[in-house]
Amino acid sequence: MVTETNMTDYRMLNKTLESLLEDETNRIANLSNASSLLNQTLKDINWAGFYLYDEESDQLVLGPFQGLPACVRIDNGKGVCGTAFRGNDVFVVDNVHEFPGHIACDANSNSEIVVPIYKDGEPIGVLDIDSPVFDRFSEEDRLGLIEFVEVLKKYI
Template identity: 75%
Template structure:
């Protein structure tokens, strides 16, 4: 069984991701492995996963994740995930209780980072990571996770 360890070098993490996904064509398998990889190697997080955009309903729907059961749907433009997706902007929230309209799926989550995923200009969804501590996510995380998403995009 794997234990959670911290990788301080996102470049190494992103190389690990590429080696996991480069020979796999199944989108769900690649998202599942990506969430597992992040869960293994990011310190002080309590949830990591993907919400996938469904154009028919204009919602983000729960995809592969690691953590406690989560909200199944999030309306586009609502909460941290929907707001980040709609604006195609990375959001770092130091205190989720201060984010207007925050959707609390886990009361233990204190801070959050959400990265929108767009492929060829089309919205795919978001990568959402929660932490049980305030101000968990840094500029280094924003840049490293942005590179992580960019590494993953060709394989989803």
């Protein structure tokens, strides 16, 4: 778990993200590098990536990620990702098995954090990170990943 002293790690992570993306304008390339950066930096995670909103189907569709193959489509308002997205609210779930309607893409995932992504009021999707560790994500993770998404939004 990231501790208070590791908030510097999030500041460094977000500065690294900024420098990694600053000269690129392609959304998919930037989301791909962002998911890779998270996968390489965060401890005790088994999936890091993005689901992108498809207005026509009103679903979140699998985007760039790092980890095992994942569910391709999630209905808006369903599971942790769809519920967080619909409410535009960050969800930290300490035990996904207790979340009503949880969609299990990887049976090894036990906790999850989802950060919705809206840019200029328009729905983009979500950042989704899973962990095999129960209670993996702290308040510091929540704050650091909100800032990560703020940086990312400038480049997608």
